[in-house]
Each structure stands twice: as C-alpha cells, then as structure tokens.
Amino acid sequence: MDSITDIDPRAVGLCPDRLERIDGWMRRLVADGRLAGLSVAFLRGGKTAFFRAHGLADIGRQKPFAADTIVRIYSMTKPLTSVAVMMLYEEGRFQLDDPVTRFLPEFGDMRVLTGGSRAKWDSEPARRPITIRDLLTHTSGLTYGFMEATLVDALYRSSGVDFGEKQEASLAEVVRRLSEMPLLAQPGSEWNYSVGTDVLGHLVAAVSGRDFADVLRERVIAPLGMVDTDFFVPAHKASRLAATYSLYRDRSLKLYDDAEGGPFTRPPALASGGGGLVSTAADYLRFCRFILNRGELDGVRLLGRKTVDLMCMNHLPGDLAAMGQPRFSESSYTGIGFGLGFSVMLDPARAQILGTPGEVAWGGLASTSFWIDPAEDLAVVMLAQLIPSSALPIRRELRVLTYAALVD
Known part of the structure; x- marks a missing residue:
C-alpha cells in the first residue's frame, strides 16, 4: 500500500473510520x-x-500500483484541452457561438445522415454550422467510431477516422477525413459523445499557429506543475507506467x-486532445485544485474566475437524457448536464447517486475518473487501468x- x-x-x-471503508473497498477489488x-x-x-494505492500496476512484472504510477487517462484529457480553448477565448480570438468554419473551412457544407448503407448513404444539409460551443458540449453531430452503434460510427471506422494512440496520420489529416463524413444529428439537436474535443485540438493549432501538443504542454500542463503529464512516457519514467487490462466474461483479467x-x-x-494524455494522481489533483481555485494555482492564473464558472455551468437545455439516446459516455444520463469540457451534476435524486448540484466530473476509457465539488470544497481522483x-x-461506489x- 502507498499512502500520502x-x-x-x-x-x-x-471521519477517519469512514475513510478506512474506502481502503477496504480498494483492497477487496484487488483481492x-x-x-x-x-x-x-x-x-x-x-x-x-486521502491518498491510497493498492494492488499491481503490472501483474506480469509484479510491479506495485504506487502513488506515482503513470496511467493512460484517455478522456480525462478533454478538460485540459477545453482549458486551452478557453484561454484562447479569453484572448478574444473567437466567440463560443462562432462557426468552426471560421478556422477550419473543411467543415463547410456538412450533411446529416438520414439513412442508407456504408456503400451508399443518404443525407440532408446541416441546418446550421457547427459552432465552437457545439464541440465543447458534444452537441456537434459528431460521434465516435468505436461505439459500433450507428452507420456513422461504421463510416468512421472504414474511413480511418480514429484519433487513437495507434493512428499514424497527422491530426490535420484525420480531421480532414472526419469533415467528409456525415453528421449523426443536426448541430445542437442531440448530445452525442464524440471526437469533438479532438477537433478542438486542431482548432487550437489553427488559431495559435502552433502544434497543439506544444501549446497544451507550454500553456496548460507546465504552468500547472503537472510534471508527469504528457502524450507519452519518456524512457526515464517508463518503469512507472501501468499495464492496461480487460475484464473477460469469465471475470479474469487479460493484458490489453x-x-x-x-x-x-x-x-x-x-x-x-480527446484522449491522448498519460498522467498521475498527484498531477490530476493539481488540475482539480486549479478548477476549485477558479482558474489559479500557486500564484499562476490561466483563466479568469468567471470563465471557469461558465465552464462549470450546464450548457444544455436539460439533462443528457433529454438530448439523445444513451450510446456511450463516462457518465449516467439522467440528472446530469454538460458544461464546457465536463459533465455537470444537476439533480442527485434524478441521477440516483450522492452528489451536489454544480459539481463537475468526467472519466476515461480505462476506468479513470474525477469529480470536483465546489460546494463541498472537494475533489476526487481515481486511477485504474481496466x-x-x-x-x-466502481465510480458510483466510490462516490x-x-x-x-463527510461529517462536518
């Protein structure tokens, strides 16, 4: 066990005794x-x-899961990319309701799928352009190819629209391929978890005139002191990277x-920008502290407090359930809204889970998660690699x- x-x-x-329930729960998951x-x-x-670590980061090598273990945080990358976008917004580079075509003209003349097959799909014109806010809130009409739930998903897969770590094409090239695909829904009409934040990474590059990874490192990651957060693990830190596992039907863990x-x-x-970072618990706690402090950390201010407040507000007309059929996300749908980069708790009773209206949260593909509760002055980070x-x-159990x- 590692404890700090x-x-x-x-x-x-x-309550220390009640905190030990968390420790016991962690031990049981491993045992x-x-x-x-x-x-x-x-x-x-x-x-x-509270800071505890249990179990192994690498079963084959019997490497302990430690406080400084580096993990793939996947979609917990999205809030950091959103911060980079909002920093450019604060500089007056654009407005949130600006069409993304102002910077990425390839998204002009978008069409929305109405039927057909992969060989020949039918469509209608998009009724309005995709905006920057649409991308931040996952209401752009884009989707993810790995969901395997719709024809648009299938078109992504067959056309190489994949922003994953094994992609060999450039960010600009994959965004170009994406712009040739039909939208799943009219912009602004549905909430569909999507590659929109990857498009925002390309937008950051287009607006700033610099490589997106460099911008994120220099303007967000380094100023926040996130020393182990990057798009890859350098050789001198490689021994701290965890392996990733899948849980099979026989309930056994297999190396992924x-x-x-x-x-x-x-x-x-x-x-x-949607899922490429690795990080540690300590690093991501620093990001959470930055949000709790409304844009400032250790004397370094990256965003104004009103901008952070705007990010943490629900930008949907209702909850996620009111804006589409659940296909995949790192959140439940009922009682949960969405802000500019993460989900927003609207109603714990409707969400059927303990929480506070106004808290923000998100998670990643490999069972990582975080939430920030300003009313309780609380932030929680859980890292696993499943x-x-x-x-x-486990996310709901930990909540x-x-x-x-909490006993005060």
Whole structure:
C-alpha cells in the first residue's frame, strides 16, 4: 500500500473510520481479481486528505500500483484541452457561438445522415454550422467510431477516422477525413459523445499557429506543475507506467496494453486532445485544485474566475437524457448536464447517486475518473487501468463511500 496525506482528515471534516471503508473497498477489488490495482486521492479544503494505492500496476512484472504510477487517462484529457480553448477565448480570438468554419473551412457544407448503407448513404444539409460551443458540449453531430452503434460510427471506422494512440496520420489529416463524413444529428439537436474535443485540438493549432501538443504542454500542463503529464512516457519514467487490462466474461483479467514497448512509450504521430494524455494522481489533483481555485494555482492564473464558472455551468437545455439516446459516455444520463469540457451534476435524486448540484466530473476509457465539488470544497481522483470503464460500477461506489465520510 502507498499512502500520502497532507493533513489529519478530521481537520477538514472527514471521519477517519469512514475513510478506512474506502481502503477496504480498494483492497477487496484487488483481492477479488476485479482490478489489478488502483489509487484514490482527494482534496478537502485545499489539502490532500486521502491518498491510497493498492494492488499491481503490472501483474506480469509484479510491479506495485504506487502513488506515482503513470496511467493512460484517455478522456480525462478533454478538460485540459477545453482549458486551452478557453484561454484562447479569453484572448478574444473567437466567440463560443462562432462557426468552426471560421478556422477550419473543411467543415463547410456538412450533411446529416438520414439513412442508407456504408456503400451508399443518404443525407440532408446541416441546418446550421457547427459552432465552437457545439464541440465543447458534444452537441456537434459528431460521434465516435468505436461505439459500433450507428452507420456513422461504421463510416468512421472504414474511413480511418480514429484519433487513437495507434493512428499514424497527422491530426490535420484525420480531421480532414472526419469533415467528409456525415453528421449523426443536426448541430445542437442531440448530445452525442464524440471526437469533438479532438477537433478542438486542431482548432487550437489553427488559431495559435502552433502544434497543439506544444501549446497544451507550454500553456496548460507546465504552468500547472503537472510534471508527469504528457502524450507519452519518456524512457526515464517508463518503469512507472501501468499495464492496461480487460475484464473477460469469465471475470479474469487479460493484458490489453503492455507497460513496456506499447504506443504510449513513444511520441505519437497524432496528439489526441480527446484522449491522448498519460498522467498521475498527484498531477490530476493539481488540475482539480486549479478548477476549485477558479482558474489559479500557486500564484499562476490561466483563466479568469468567471470563465471557469461558465465552464462549470450546464450548457444544455436539460439533462443528457433529454438530448439523445444513451450510446456511450463516462457518465449516467439522467440528472446530469454538460458544461464546457465536463459533465455537470444537476439533480442527485434524478441521477440516483450522492452528489451536489454544480459539481463537475468526467472519466476515461480505462476506468479513470474525477469529480470536483465546489460546494463541498472537494475533489476526487481515481486511477485504474481496466478497459472498458463500464466493466465495473466502481465510480458510483466510490462516490457513495466518499460522501459518507463527510461529517462536518
């Protein structure tokens, strides 16, 4: 077990005995073979009040899952990319309701799928252009190819529209391919989890005139002191990278992506703003603290407080359930809205889970997750490496255990 804390949890309104329930829950997940290893860390009152790690980061090599273990955070990349976008917004480079074609003309004359097959699909013209806010809120009409739920998903797969770590084409090239695909829905009409944040990465490059990965590193990651966060793991840190596993039908863990020699151990051809980063629990807690501090961390301000407030508001007319059929996401749909880069809790009773209206959250493909609760001055980060994230209900279980430990 690895444990690091800054403060006696009782000093920030947490019950030590109830926190030990989280530790016991973590141990059981590992002992039962449901997870190879995991870490849980959270802030209360700006201090690290709980930080535990259990199990193995690499079963084959018997490498412990530690406080400094590096993991693939996949879609927890999206909030950082969204911060980069909002920094450009604050500089007056664009408005949120600007058509993305202002910077990416390839998205002109978009069409929306109405039927057909992969060989010949039918469509109608998009009634309005995709806006920058559409991309931030996943209401652009774009989707993901890996969902395997719609004809548009299939067209993505057959056309090489993939922003994953094994992609060999450039970001600009994959965005060009994407622009030739039909939309799943009219812009602004449905919430569909999508590659929109990858398009935003390309937008950042187009607006700034610089490589997206360099912008994110220099303007967001480095100023926040996220020293182990990048689009790959350099050689001198490679021993800290966790392996990734899949949970099979027989409930056994099978290796999905080895910790050595895999795609995350070298610079990628394409820096995915939607899912390309690796990070650690300590690094991501720094990002959470930055959001809790409304745009500032350790004397460095990246965003104005009103901009962070805007990001944390629900930008949908209702919850996710009111804007489309659930296909895939890192969140439940009922009682949950969406802001500019992450989900927003609207109604814990409708979501059927403990929480606070106004908290923001998101997760990643390999069972990573975080949430930030400004009303409780709380942020929680959980890291594991199990694909898919829907294999176990660990996010919801951790929420219950965490909120049950609040006693002030």
